[in-house]
Amino acid sequence: MEFVVFQIKTGGTVHMVCRSKERGEEALKDLQEKSGSSNIHLHLVDMSRPKAIKEFVEKFRSNGTPLNVLINNAGVLMSGDKRTLTEDGLETTFATNSLGVHILTSGLIPVLENSEDPRVIIITSGGMLVQKLDLSDLQFEKMTKFDGTMAYSQTKRQEVIMTAMYAKQYPKVHFSTCHPGWADTAGMIYINNE
Ligand SMILES: NC(=O)c1ccc[n+]([C@@H]2O[C@H](COP(=O)([O-])OP(=O)(O)OC[C@H]3O[C@@H](n4cnc5c(N)ncnc54)[C@H](OP(=O)(O)O)[C@@H]3O)[C@@H](O)[C@H]2O)c1
Incomplete structure (x- = not known):
């Protein structure tokens, strides 16, 4: 803040x-x-809705609004063992933390590239350390029982790997990820209650 x-x-x-x-x-x-x-x-804009993000990006780009820094902060940890889907039928954690971040970031790259010293910061999580990237089950359909914390950790791992790939693909932009520290926020209540 x-x-x-x-x-x-x-x-x-x-x-x-x-x-x-x-x-x-x-x-x-x-x-x-x-x-x-x-x-x-x-x-x-609902960051779990690809169409809404694309519409926002198109509007932002067509307005000619400059952009120097993009901070991707929105994220969800779905509590419990119930796999939930968005209105588009996407698993909510993946839709918000990975796909939404990707659509917003890649869509705004052309605007960022027009700025001096452009930057993208993606707020990930130390929770990613408990997961290796698993490309075979991006929406957690194969988990024997859905685990919200593991799904969250996997998407946070995905964010870090996506960021490294963006950095290679778009050298004009500086990309960073960060773990913001542990804080007692609405998104983390599930972890604290365990
Ligand atoms: N708190 C921690 O200990 C911790 C640790 C590691 C990483 N992080 C990361 O820090 C970031 C912020 O989390 P936080 O802890 O501050 O939790 P938070 O207070 O729950 O904030 C998450 C924010 O994301 C927004 N959001 C969630 N889904 C969205 C969607 N579909 N579209 C648009 N916005 C959406 C929420 O909006 P609403 O107000 O509408 O819910 C909220 O403002 C997240 O990426 C999280 O993974 C937090």
């Missing part, structure tokens, strides 16, 4: 991509108050 506020205070413009109008508007108001700026824009 402090990093984003600093960027706005020093003249940056922020585009927030959120799925919930209510929570997005709350975050927008918070950022406006903390930064004293109106250079903050809210876009309602």
Whole structure:
């Protein structure tokens, strides 16, 4: 949050991509108050819906909006042993953490490449250390019993490998991944309750 506020205070413009109008508007108001700026824009996009992300990317690109830094933060850990599907029939963890990140990032590369010193940061997780990449079961159909934590870890491993591949493919852009530290957030409640 402090990093984003600093960027706005020093003249940056922020585009927030959120799925919930209510929570997005709350975050927008918070950022406006903390930064004293109106250079903050809210876009309602569900990161588990490929079509919605593609539409957002097309609109963003056609508006000619510049982009210097893309931060992929949205992520889910589906609790328990129930494999859930999105409205498009995709497994939710994979759709959000891997496919959504890929569609957004690859779609915005041409915009980033027009900027000076462009950067992409993908928030992954130390949880990836318990999983090797498994390309044979990207949507967790072969797990004898669905395990939300293992699915999360696999998608976080996928993010790190995807990032290394982007770095090779798009040398004009600087790519990084990070583990943000463990924090007691809504997304992690399941782990803490175990
Ligand atoms: N907390 C930790 O200990 C920890 C450790 C390692 C890595 N991480 C990573 O840090 C990142 C942030 O997680 P967090 O811990 O801060 O959890 P969080 O508070 O639950 O934040 C996750 C964010 O992702 C958004 N999101 C989830 N699904 C989405 C979708 N389909 N479309 C758009 N936005 C969506 C959520 O929006 P809503 O408000 O609408 O739910 C929420 O704002 C994640 O990538 C997570 O994997 C966290």
